[in-house]
Amino acid sequence: LDGGGGGGRRGRAPGRPRTPPPDLILSDVMMPRLDGFGLLQALRADERTRTVPVILLSARAGEEAQEEGLHAGADDYLVKPFSTRDLLARVTAQLTRARLRKLEAAHGERLARIFQHAPVGIAILRGPEHVFEFANQNYLQLVANRAVMGKPVREALPDLADQGIYELLDGVYTTGEPYIGRSLRVVFHHDPEQTAQEVFFDFVYQPMSDAKGQVESIIAVVFDVTELATARREAETANRAKDEFLAMLGHELRNPLAPILTALQLMRLRGDTAAERERTLIERQVTHLVRMVDDLLDVSRVTRGKVTLKRERVTLTDVVAKAIEQISPLIDQRQHTLEVDLPERGTDLHGDPTRLAQVFANLLTNAAKYTEPGGFLAVTGTREGQELVVSVRDTGAGIPPEILPHVFDLFVQEHQALDRSQGGLGLGLAIARSW
Known part of the structure; x- marks a missing residue:
């Protein structure tokens, strides 16, 4: 302590380093000029000794005396007479606890530094009212540097009313289930004289529980994706x-x-x-x-x-027949041989016959256009469980492997057909997959 008798304060010699606080203080309750309780009050008032463990020694026995000492701020209260072993055990326990508290404090400070310098907005909201306990600089920038610390979210950010934010926080606190939001639209009214600001956020509300498993706070991690x-x-x-x-x-x-x-x-x-x-x-x-x-x-x-699809009962055979009828002039023109092998039974479908025929006509048209004159085309149908599988084969040039992932995209064709002399606009397969 830097205090002494008479209320004066002793100064340190220039350049002299300040004495580090002790690891633990043992004090008798009964002392001249300053008793143990007065010493405790002075220790807890000094920033350097506020967390130093203190063990009070007293001849006063009984629970009331012990409660008085602990209530005054002592970490332990030892009644005389006591054994050396008992004293050493209590000193060791308090030193161990002090070291653990220092580790926890260092860990907390390290986490606080990480949160403070994180490239995203981070806030900690405590209790059912979601009081701001922590908010890093990035989060404060997202809310126009408002003074939110120590305030419930409804008071700190009143312009979020009727936008669902309060209700989301209430739900996470009540259920203990985290919530992930994507591109949530939020409108801020930072200044009544300014135009409302529309922003979009990706965010995570992660509940944090206490030792009893009860939610005590929510960590909000917010990304501005406007x-x-x-x-x-x-x-x-x-x-x-x-x-x-x-x-x-x-x-x-x-x-x-x-x-x-x-x-x-x-x-x-x-x-x-x-x-x-x-x-x-x-x-x-x-x-x-x-x-x-x-x-x-x-x-x-x-x-x-x-x-608009007009679904009705139809057979696969009828659908393929209509498709072949549509492209038969092209097949005749190029003198292709067409082989059709479809099941005789079990090919009933519930679909739009016109659109289904168009799908198969698109596939057959592609096969005919890119197969040399006199080539071979085949349409094969099989039943696999509850599904009908139709395959269209040809003896044409085929599709290069690098084009295959894109054949169903709009306006995509193999490079040799970019002049469109044989093909269309590259829309047929895109239409087929869309249906």
Whole structure:
């Protein structure tokens, strides 16, 4: 202690190091000028000796005397007379406890430093009112450096009302179950004169329990993902704009194609053979263009969720037959040999026959387009438990392994077909998987 008689305070000589506090203090209750209780009060008031263990020695026996000593701040109270062994045992116990407290304090300080410098927002909310016990600098920045420490969350962050945050914390505290949130939208009103700020957070609410297993606090770990959420929202907006453009483009292209096809059919009916070759070429290319426009329209419907399936009872044989009928002109043109092997029974389906036929027609069209003239195509169907499995094989060039993971993506085709001379827009398989 730096105190002495007369209320004076003795100074230290310049440059002289301060004496370190003792590891333990033994004191008799009955002493001249300053009794043991006065000494305890002075020790606990000094920052250097506040945690030093103190054992009081007294001739006063009884529980009341012992309770008085412990209540005054002593760590132990030893009644005279006592044995040396008893004194040593108590001293050893208090020194051990003091070392454990120092280790715990050092561990706590180390954790506090880690939390304080963590690259995410961390806060500790204690009790059912979720009082801020700790908040690192990153967390304080997320809440505009408000003075939240020691305040319940409803008082510290009142603008979170009606946004579900309080209820989430109450649920974690009550159930003891952690909660993980993804891209949660939160609106802050930091200043009544300023515009509300919209932010998005990923966060974890982790309950912490006491020795009895009761939740006593919640650790909140918060990540600001506003930039990512904004970029995702902009991408979704751009994607919707793309879908709407495809739908408009498909309709606008289809409008002039219909009269062109009608004119070609009228020319055929009139028997005008003067330009038969040119007319056939135009008709074939226009028909091809119509199919591509239909694919564009189908993609726009699928991506916008506007496809309506008309399910009914149908057989796999009928579905494949309709698909083959659709692509038979291409098969005849390229002189392919087509083999079909489907089960005679047990092929009943509950689905949209038109869309199912379109799916198989897309697969067969791809097989026919990329198989050399005179090649071989095969459609095989098998029943595997409750499923029907249809395989389409061909003798074409096949698909390079690096393209396989992307064949169902929009507008993807193998590089040799980028000129679209044989293929369409790379939409068929994307449509097939979407259904």
